Amino acid sequence: MTPSTRTREIAERYAAVQAEVVAAAASAGRDPAEVTIVAVTKTWPAELVMAAYEAGIRHVGENRPEELAEKRAAVEAQLGPDSGLVWHLIGPLQSRKTALAAQHADVFHALDRLKIARRLSRELAERGRALPVLLQVNVSGEETKRGFEATRWEEDAAQQAALLATAREVAGLPGLQLRGLMTMAPWDAPPELIGRVFARTRALASWLAPRVPDAPWSALSMGMTDDFALAIAAGATTVRIGRAIFGERPAGD
Ligand SMILES: *Cc1c(COP(=O)(O)O)cnc(C)c1O
16 A cells, blocks of 8 residues: 555545544533544554654554653654654553653653652652643553553542542642643443443543642543544543544554
8 A cells, every 4th residue: 555545545534533522522511612623643653653743643642651751752853852743652651651641741641640640740850841730540440451440430439539539639730730620531341331331430630620720631542443432421521532533553552
């Protein structure tokens, strides 16, 4: 396949996803302009990001910091540093990788431990950089899900207190700009259950907002290829979409 064929294919699929976003927003009575599509390019090569760029995509998502750093360097070698591409780190961060994220990510969606937040803050301060971050919360209760424990946040005072303390500390750490929450839907669950996890995440953000007023709480990152319409109905402002735009990923995920 020539690059231009791939670009055209991506542009068509991206347009179809945009149309679904508009439809989902419209049926929820929301302005579609509130919803940012992050095109998830993990495991694809830098050439795929180039094709996505030519197709008009400006937000890309990677789940590993070293892969983000390498791909970003390769893309910027061709487009320069001012291409307008925004690089979202959407996967979890290990503490020995915080320097990579501090250096190369533009937004970090998966902050799931205070230890990581503190290290990131120090790394950012050293570089004089700021990084918008979202707290990943585990609302569904699936054991495989990462994130701050929020499985029973509505009725569990200890969970509420822990979430509040976390949000307050992160909001006060230099270099970190707390923007909101991120969550993942349960696997293979019926739509009602998935919708409920998203709605409960949104409710948690609304509960935190007046209690941690120094953060804007404007970002809710939820929804992927299989469930982004449900996420938008529940208030998502960022959807992270890979397969619907690029097709099945090459191995590596
Ligand atoms: C891979 C990934 C996505 C995208 O998944 P698709 O099903 O391809 O849309 C979204 N969010 C995270 C955190 C991911 O790791």
